[in-house]
Amino acid sequence: MPAEFAVELRDVVKQFVTPEGANLAAVDHVTMQIRNGEFFSMLGSSGCGKTTSLRMIAGFEWPDEGEVIIEGKPMGHTPPYQRNVNMVFQNYALFQHMTVFENVAFGLEMQRAGRKEIITRVGRSLDMVQLKGLDRRRPRQLSGGQQQRVALARALVNLPAVLLLDEPLGALDLKLRKEMQLELKALQQQLGITFIYVTHDQEEALTMSDRIAVMSLGKVRQMGTPQEIYERPSSRFVAEFIGESNFIDGRMVQISKEAAQVHVPALNMELSATPISGDLVAGEDVIVSIRPEKVQITNSINEMPNHMEGTVEKTVYIGSDTHLIIHTGSQNLKVWEQNRVSRIDPHAFYSSGQKIQLVILPENALIMKRE
């Protein structure tokens, strides 16, 4: 019976000694369960512990505490060459003294596969990453994008239970990166292999992942689907790390299971908002987080919840969107509006000092604990 999870980290701790001699927990009591066939991303800035976690799954590092479990089997000190996982390295780590074919065949040779099988599988693998006909080249004769594909083929040809990817697209230019994102996702769905993807690029994580673990300082800050992470960030840190947000101080007035009222002095009003944490109580100091694109500019002045008037302070036209700073109460709000109408006529655009009506739906105003 296949294990429930492809990979499990149970309360894993990994410490490093800093050059100053202090102990630093690169990974600090991390627990994750990665499901079979899932595209799972670890997202965070450098030093958050994402790469160390990945390296512990690969077997390059061993946890000081806790356990790494792959396909139901605790790994203990199992060396990398006995684990059914393969890695795509950040710098690709291709063998320069071998041809593309030899690079991709390496893993199969180590498994002592037959010559015929190697030729078939390497060929199929190179087809899959669209490198047909380049098998006699040396890695250095290939472009960055092609080398990236060789690295991918070299790992995938072994049909591992889990593919580990350490910022594999980091060195590619933006356009190629976007193409590869979609290709990787398609490949993962086609093969049904569990992907664990490490990245510091939030957009990349949102685009590809089934689930994301947002990490910081060795800890998992939030784990969930891209929608959950973006629409319901559990803390100010996550809301700030992924996308942008307006953070406004307030005080809980009243709270029920679904809805809550927050008094916001800066806006001089009471906001209907959605509590994110379950343990908020009336009278508590909180933060309200509102994504800029969730603030609606409206013409109708009818009675809607969270309705307010503001003055346009600044506008930035960025093509697809217009970014506005709107002064309301004593607060400046970032508001992003999609340019659904043509802005070619100056009258169809906002001008500084213009009065404007704003509405924020209660589900888009998130109440968080003050950290």
Add this chain to the structure above:
Amino acid sequence: MSMLQKLRENRSSQGTLLALPTTFWMVALLVLPLLLTTVISFGKRSPDGEVIYTFTLNNYIRLAGFDPNCPPADGTCFNPLYLQILGRSLSLAFNTTVLVILMAYPLAYFIARSHPRKRNTYLFLVLIPLWTNFVIRVYAWMMLLRKEGVINNLLGLLAGWIGYDFKPLEMLYTQGAVLVGMVYEFLPFMILPIFTSLEKIDNSLYEAAADLGANPIRTFRRVTLPLSLPGVVAGTILVFIPVMGTFIVSDILGGRQVILVGNLIQRQFLDARDPTFGSAASLILMIMTLVVTYFYTRKFGFGEEIVAA
């Protein structure tokens, strides 16, 4: 001013100017003497040790083991002494190179994989012996190896403790002594190039090999060794060629027992006062070294980086 201006714009004359001092040096001190040596090697020795310029192959015939004055039908004139010397030099150079590789590689590997801060200390330690004069270091081996030397004294002491009747070992003036001396002298010249090529191997390559299922032994065979081969090749060239020609180590540690081509040449010029025969031996030594190096580098290259072919 305008000369400088012209020079600044003319790349090829810049190159000529930069190569000029070395070219002059090489022509004066290598090409001309070499031509002279070639000419002398076809000459004859006068009774008082002067060179008579003529054209005869006698010196080469002597080297091959035949006496030019011997009647052609008589086979007893064949004496393989010089061929033995050439063969001995070749095999000693080969053995030295192999031993040096076997000893230098693990050490170079250890240094390359050690912490960057300790690395410089280790390299420094490797280089320290080179601060002392070559000849003095060979004499030091004499102190160690001779009959009343350090090693024999220590062994005698140990033997005395366990009540074993110990006769001092004859170590000095043997081929073994020369081999030990050669290996010792040339070890740093192998360690450094191997270290350099090992150091360049990114750690992620070892990890990639392990990740793809290679245990440490197979990682070494398939990744580490091929990628460090340029260092081994460069080191081999740096060791093999000088060992072929050296005469100091064999002179001091081999005495009259271990005569190499180097000693032969030296004696022809200084003791036997026969520069014509010495020149012929020099040329043969050079040709032998060139031939071995040629076939070796044709197979392995000159130790350059593995680049896209």
